[in-house]
Amino acid sequence: MPLTILHADLDAFYASVEQLLDPSLRGLPIAVGGGVVLAASYEAKRFGVSSGMPAARARQLCPGLRVVGGHVREYQRLADLVMAVFDEFTPHVQRISIDEAFLDVSGSIHLFGDGATIGTEIRSRVRSRVGLPISVGVASTKHLAKVASQVAKPDGLVVVPHGHERAFLEPLPVGLLWGVGPVTEAKLAGRGIYTIGQMAAADHGMLRSLLGEAVGTKMADLAVNRDHRSVRPGGRSSSVGAQSGFGRSTATAQLIRAVLGHLADRVSSRLRASERAGRTVTVRVRFARAGRASRSVTRSHTLDDAVSTTLTITEIAERLVGVALADHPDETEISLLAISVSNLRPQPALQLELPVVCDDPLRPGSPVGAARWAVDRSIDAVRLKFGRTAVGYAGVALSPYHSVPDEFRELAEH
DNA sequence: TCTGGGGTCCTAGGACCC
DNA sequence: TCTGGGGTCCTAGGACCC
Numbered sequence: 001m002p003l004t005i006l007h008a009d010l011d012a013f014y015a016s017v018e019q020l021l022d023p024s025l026r027g028l029p030i031a032v033g034g035g036v037v038l039a040a041s042y043e044a045k046r047f048g049v050s051s052g053m054p055a056a057r058a059r060q061l062c063p064g065l066r067v068v069g070g071h072v073r074e075y076q077r078l079a080d081l082v083m084a085v086f087d088e089f090t091p092h093v094q095r096i097s098i099d100e101a102f103l104d105v106s107g108s109i110h111l112f113g114d115g116a117t118i119g120t121e122i123r124s125r126v127r128s129r130v131g132l133p134i135s136v137g138v139a140s141t142k143h144l145a146k147v148a149s150q151v152a153k154p155d156g157l158v159v160v161p162h163g164h165e166r167a168f169l170e171p172l173p174v175g176l177l178w179g180v181g182p183v184t185e186a187k188l189a190g191r192g193i194y195t196i197g198q199m200a201a202a203d204h205g206m207l208r209s210l211l212g213e214a215v216g217t218k219m220a221d222l223a224v225n226r227d228h229r230s231v232r233p234g235g236r237s238s239s240v241g242a243q244s245g246f247g248r249s250t251a252t253a254q255l256i257r258a259v260l261g262h263l264a265d266r267v268s269s270r271l272r273a274s275e276r277a278g279r280t281v282t283v284r285v286r287f288a289r290a291g292r293a294s295r296s297v298t299r300s301h302t303l304d305d306a307v308s309t310t311l312t313i314t315e316i317a318e319r320l321v322g323v324a325l326a327d328h329p330d331e332t333e334i335s336l337l338a339i340s341v342s343n344l345r346p347q348p349a350l351q352l353e354l355p356v357v358c359d360d361p362l363r364p365g366s367p368v369g370a371a372r373w374a375v376d377r378s379i380d381a382v383r384l385k386f387g388r389t390a391v392g393y394a395g396v397a398l399s400p401y402h403s404v405p406d407e408f409r410e411l412a413e414h
Numbered sequence: 415t416c417t418g419g420g421g422t423c424c425t426a427g428g429a430c431c432c
Numbered sequence: 433t434c435t436g437g438g439g440t441c442c443t444a445g446g447a448c449c450c
Contacts (some may be wrong), residue, residue, distance in 0.1 A: 013450095036418050051450085054417045097421095097450050179423090181448045214424055215447085243419060280442085294416070298444060338419090 002162045004115040004138065005231060006103040007145035008122060010082060011133040011154045013099040014039035017075055018068050020131050030066045031058050038070070042154050078130055085125045089118055094231045100149075102142050104231035116159045123157060140165065141227035147176050165225040170197030177222055184211060184219075199223040240278070241340030242266040248288040251334045256321055257314075261393060263339040264314040271341060272380055275348050277306035278341035281313060283320040286336035287328065294335060299324045306345050309372040310379075310393065313341065349377075 010016065014032040019025045019041060029044035031037045037058050040049040047062035059065050079098045086093045089112055092104035105118050112118050115138035126134045133155040137148025140162050147169070152158035160168045174196055175185050187210055193199050199207070200223035208216030221227065242263045249255055260283075271277055282300035299320040307313060317339045325331070382391045 033418080038418080052417075054415055057415055057417085060415095099450080179448065183447060212425070237421065239421070241420065245418060282443095296445095300443060302442060336418095340421090 001106070002140040003104060003106045004109060005140065005142050005145040006105055006115060006119055006122070007137045007142070007149040008082075008086065008101055008103065008119075009135050009137075009149045009153070010079070010099040010126075011135055012039055012041050012045070013079070013132075014070065014075060015041040015044070016132050017071065017078055020078075021071060021074065022068075025066060025068065028066055029062050029064055030068055031055065032068055032070055034069075037067075078132065081130050082126050082132065082134065085122060085129065088125075089122065092231045092233060094233055094235070102145065102231045116157070119157045119159065123155075141225060142229050142231065143178055143222055143227040144169070144225055146178055147172065150176055166197075166200070169223065169225060170195065170200070172196050174199055177219065179215065179218065179222075184215070187211065196223050236274070238344060239340050239342035240267055240270050240274075240276075240344070241282075241338060243284065243336060243338030245286075245336040248290075248333050248335050250332060251325060256337065257318065259337045260317045260321065260339065261310075261314050263337065264317055265310050265392060267339050267341055268308050268310040268313050268376065269380060269383070271308040271344075272349075272376065275346060276344045277308035277347040278345070279303050279306045279343035280341065281307070281316045281320065282340045282342065283317050283324065284336070284338035284340075285321055285324045285334055287331040288333045288335035289331065296336065297324050297328070299327075302343065306343070306347060308341075308347060309376055311372050311375075313339065 015030055018030060018032055019028075025041075027043065028041070029047060029049070030041045031044055031049055032039045033055060035055055037049060037051050037053045037055060039051050040058070044058070044062055044065055047065075049058045049062050049065065055067055058067075075098065082099075083093065083095060083101060086101055086103055090103050090105045090108045092107075094102040096102065105112070105115060108118065109115070112121065119136040119138050123134055123136055126132055135149050135152040135155060136157050137145040137150070137152055137160070138158070139145040139148050139160040144160055144165055148158040148160050151172070173194060174180050174188050177196065180188075188194070188199065191202070191206070191210065193202055199219060202220075202223075204216070204220045207220050210216065211219060244259050244263060246255075246259065280300055280302045282298055284296050284298045286294050286296040288294050301316060301320060303316075307316075321337065379391050
């Protein structure tokens with residue numbers, strides 16, 4: 001028996017929430033974001049406005065565009081309500097971002113009806129209870145369900161009947177395949193491949209040499225709807241990171257320290273909140289030079305022990321940025337810094353009190369690490385009670401380098 | 415107009431071990 | 433002494449997704 005997989009995806013999510021909260025925005029072209037567009041309503045998309053675009057550019061394309069601020073808390077709350085609707089049909093729900101999920105309803109059909117019936121009912125409940133439009137794709141594999149939901153947008157349902165998968169895929173552009181972006185699309189176009197059908201007919205060896213072993217094999221499989229991935233509930237991220245863009249600036253020690261301090265604070269407090277720590281610290285530096293495309297480099301360091309203390313991560317990051325700058329002596333201006341911690345493992349709060357875990361990885365045997373744990377735990381506790389801005393490290397909390405308000409940063413979290 | 419921020423996965427070379 | 437193969441880990445970069 002073929003499986004029945006649904007992919008459910010809220011339409012223009014942030015923009016739809018804003019229109020839900022403020023009825024005067026309904027039917028109007030709107031964009032959510034500050035300097036850049038995080039989401040555009042369908043009315044705005046018709047003018048060519050898309051996410052990731054600078055707001056100034058979006059206004060040029062769409063003169064009547066309303067740019068609205070983000071109701072960050074509402075996004076999370078409403079998305080969670082939608083996910084709760086999914087749970088009513090099956091426990092096999094895999095959330096893949098704030099606003100979309102896969103559902104394996106194969107075992108629910110005898111209770112609720114076939115995939116089309118369940119998809120229709122989900123759309124109806126989300127509309128009536130939450131008030132948001134949602135598109136649903138129904139198919140026998142995850143990948144095809146995802147393609148179907150894209151075809152269904154906006155506010156639609158597309159069912160791909162079993163046995164008709166390849167006929168459905170054949171005429172569609174390769175860009176609809178999950179994993180095909182601008183670069184891959186251009187490479188395929190160079191071989192005269194524009195549709196999924198053309199890709200299915202292409203020589204597999206050629207695809208692998210053109211796109212690389214893994215991507216080539218995957219594409220050859222997807223084009224003929226070979227997709228054996230199952231819907232897996234849960235799953236935590238395998239890295240935690242933060243970045244900050246601040247416009248072209250001279251790379252002074254003060255700037256670097258202030259930005260890294262702030263980033264390390266965000267990353268480490270999130271690590272501790274999820275009771276995790278990581279062994280690998282990675283920094284990214286984006287160089288900015290007038291009249292030339294910016295480029296970024298990364299430097300990473302893997303420690304013997306996992307860390308999650310603010311000051312330790314700050315110090316490692318500072319050292320790594322120093323290495324990156326030393327490797328590029330001709331670059332004097334930077335426009336972005338990022339810190340990411342990976343190689344994560346559980347670190348229960350209880351363990352934090354143990355001296356052996358508190359060892360300072362930069363200076364093994366040093367009691368400094370233990371003191372840092374205590375300070376971080378205290379800061380976490382105060383913030384839990386009085387809010388993030390109540391307390392922090394001097395020079396971090398007072399730093400002027402906060403180009404984007406923290407609420408906006410949290411848009412992309414989770 | 416190269417703009418924001420938070421992620422995943424893949425590739426390729428080198429070190430190291432068996 | 434040289435040769436071979438396989439596996440794992442680390443590092444840097446890049447494509448892609450929301």
